[in-house]
Amino acid sequence: KQWYQRRVRGGQEAVCVGMEAGITPTDSIITAYRDHGWAYTRGLSPHSILAELTGRSGGCQKGKGGSMHMYTETLFGGNGIVGAQVPVGAGIAFGHKFKGDGKVCIALYGDGAANQGQVFEAYNLAALFKVPCLFTCENNHYGMGTSAERAAANPNYYTRGDAVPGIKMDGMNILAVREFTRAVTDWMRAGNGPVVAEVETYRYYGHSMSDPGTSYRTRDEVQEVRKTKDPITMVKAMMIEAELATEAELKELDGECRKIIDDATKFARESPELETHEMFNTIYTDMDGSRIRGSDSMTYGIHSP
Numbered sequence: 507k508q509w510y511q512r513r514v515r516g517g518q519e520a521v522c523v524g525m526e527a528g529i530t531p532t533d534s535i536i537t538a539y540r541d542h543g544w545a546y547t548r549g550l551s552p553h554s555i556l557a558e559l560t561g562r563s564g565g566c567q568k569g570k571g572g573s574m575h576m577y578t579e580t581l582f583g584g585n586g587i588v589g590a591q592v593p594v595g596a597g598i599a600f601g602h603k604f605k606g607d608g609k610v611c612i613a614l615y616g617d618g619a620a621n622q623g624q625v626f627e628a629y630n631l632a633a634l635f636k637v638p639c640l641f642t643c644e645n646n647h648y649g650m651g652t653s654a655e656r657a658a659a660n661p662n663y664y665t666r667g668d669a670v671p672g673i674k675m676d677g678m679n680i681l682a683v684r685e686f687t688r689a690v691t692d693w694m695r696a697g698n699g700p701v702v703a704e705v706e707t708y709r710y711y712g713h714s715m716s717d718p719g720t721s722y723r724t725r726d727e728v729q730e731v732r733k734t735k736d737p738i739t740m741v742k743a744m745m746i747e748a749e750l751a752t753e754a755e756l757k758e759l760d761g762e763c764r765k766i767i768d769d770a771t772k773f774a775r776e777s778p779e780l781e782t783h784e785m786f787n788t789i790y791t792d793m794d795g796s797r798i799r800g801s802d803s804m805t806y807g808i809h810s811p
Contacts, residue, residue: 518707520737521644522547524683525612529691534580534602536595537614540644541584545576552766556774564777568784589615589622592641596628599639599700610638610691618649620663629702633669636699640690641667643704644677650713651722664704677705678735681744708735783807 522543535544545555550566558565559573566576575584582598585591595613602609615625620643632639643663647654654661664672675686683705690701708731712719719728745751751759786798786807793809800806 518644518646518677518709519543520680520683520741521614521642521677521705521707523737524677524680525642525687527680527684528687529610529612532580533609533691534582534595534598534611535614536582536585536591536598536611538585538588538591538616538619539574540616541574541576541581544581545578545584548578548581550576550578552770553773556767556770557777560774560777561779562774562777563780563784564773568788569780570784570788589619589625591615592619592622592625593628593631595641596632596637596639596700599632599637600635603635603637608695610640610694612640612642612687614642614644616649617643617645617647617654617661617663618652618657620645620666621658626666629667629670629700632700633667636697638691638694639700640687640694641670641700641702643702644707645704646707646709648709648713648722651717653722662704664702667700667702670700670702672702672704674704674706677707678737678740680737680741786810 518540526544526547531549535548537544542555542559545566546552554564554566555576557563558567558569558571558576561569561572563569565571571577571584573584574586577583582594583591585594592613592615595611599611599613602611613628615622619625625641628639629641631637632641645654645661645663649657660666662674664674666672673686673690676682686703690703694701710719710728710732742756745756746753785800787810789798789809790796796809797806798809
């Protein structure tokens, strides 16, 4: 029930917020199923994101994509197959090089997906063609319920690129992520090829509804990370120390954000479900008015945008 009333949140905020601040809005992003933060930084509203999570017509994909599949013109998903987005990201980056448009692609994956063979194939091809792809491993230390040390013979993910240079950084510090992203993408835009990055982060809750998040780690461990490394708490402290905002101003801003999310949650619950005819829509581009076959030879519908 909306992930045990936690409203489906999961942490790791500094990664997408920091990286987004270090690139341009026209650069490309492709990620796995932790795409909600990226959907927001790429311009989708909280209302459309949460309605997509509940499978309603008010969602950014009209409820057809759900949690794993959110898109914009520069966000290529949200992908459900573990690691499969990485070679696609290399292909997107190749497209940028082929066009000579000066853009880069960030292809994100988790520490669990880092052991997939297709990831290493993507490294190899990206290095051969010197494509501007930032392969980014979001290492939250637990691939589903298995720790990185138990799953990987070499848990230093940034060293796995062979001919592709790698770098590791603090993925809980928004400013560090931003500056790292700026420096690395500038280097890639200069024609130097891909980079493998490991951003060390953490998720507070389980991997999914079926995972309580406490069977493979202690509550004390989670609370220690919350207390000492939480990215939102950290950036608040930075802003107060630098006199960019007062504690009262940040508290007011927090209240405004909570109200937006409460409104979006209400919208997501009350937005209508899709009508049956919608199953035939948004399948192809430039197919307006065409007859589309359904799940059997007797069922057809008319395609519309």
